[in-house]
Amino acid sequence: MNRLTKRLTQQLGKPSQGLWGWLVNRYLEKKNRFLEVNAVKLCNIQPESVVLEVGFGPGLGLQEAAKRITYPKGKLYGVDYSDYMHSVTSRRLQADIRTGKVTLFLGSVEHIPLEDNVVDRVFHCNCYYFWPNQRAGSKEIHRVMKPESNPSPFRIPRSNLPPPPSQEIRSEFNHPLGENIFLTLLLNNYFESVPSSS
Template sequence: MWAATLAKQLSHPTRSVAGWLVSKFLVTNNQILEENAVQLSGILPGDTVLELGHGPGLGLQSAARLLTEPTGHLIGVDYSQYMHQMASERMKELVASGKVTLHHCDVAAMPLADSTIDKVFHCNCYYFWPSLRKGASEIHRVMKPGGLMVTTLKLNRLAYFASKRVLPGENWHPEVYMAALKDSGFTDVRMEDKQHSDITFQAIYATALK
């Protein structure tokens, strides 16, 4: 019972006690992964950048600091209305200025034009998508040719959650997501081990081929 509840809240946090606890968990456990996803993306000051499943907005804050040119624009999408509201409050000044745009939507159906995004990053996100192929295809659609996508994860933590049935099915396996990326038109898809202080994590890279 607890595993199903946790899985539901991790994939789609709601305004509830359980959703609030999950938001605190995300802030505590995702910050290093979020910040490293931003850094590994190689964001340039004038890029248009997209974060998928932005959660409470930690990665958005890190990315926004790098977009120092007037043309720099940050977009975030999240399926959870609760996370959308939380991030909107955290980023309210940049949203008001037009530097940041947040959408409450499904990754598989984003209200973005074709070939407009330079960099995409996400963290602890893809395991909950109903269809990895649809999600990967939609990411590929909105990215510019040669654009880079980066996602960060802790494989040992995913394996633990999967063993407790918090992560159902097989989508949590990196190779399943990487196969979906390749099938959707990405090239140079690879996973690398990374180190941050005493924490080991993994990063998946993919380049949009068009």
């Protein structure tokens, strides 16, 4: 992998303040709105749902989810370990953060600062392959979700499964290649079943 690709791949995994982070943020804003909006649609969020996005990046998915939630019964959380993405999304959602409807956590998916069994819906896009410990991340998501919600957030039609990570991401983050890698990850880690349809 050349230095440019390596730099870009690292920034996709954790964008930082500076030119590279800024470029990656612009790229995510431009390219991934459609994906984030559709992930939110698949979650079937209700006005009183408690929702979490992991790896929210520029915050477009949270912005979309916020439209569907009525505070204070409904509540929206996001966790991302990039300082830069945290500050970009804090600005984007400042009005909803002020009222308490949205709370952003700066941290990694293995340590979500929420009680057990409080979340109805979890979504994330373009993120699981960057997790330093995927087993711990899956376990943590499972912990914060209400038991009756499992595994509805992952009821993803097969055709909507995220594509496997690129060659560059796989080699930078030591990610194994495989089909339906996301389903396999969840099934191997705490989720008993992941309904899906073709």
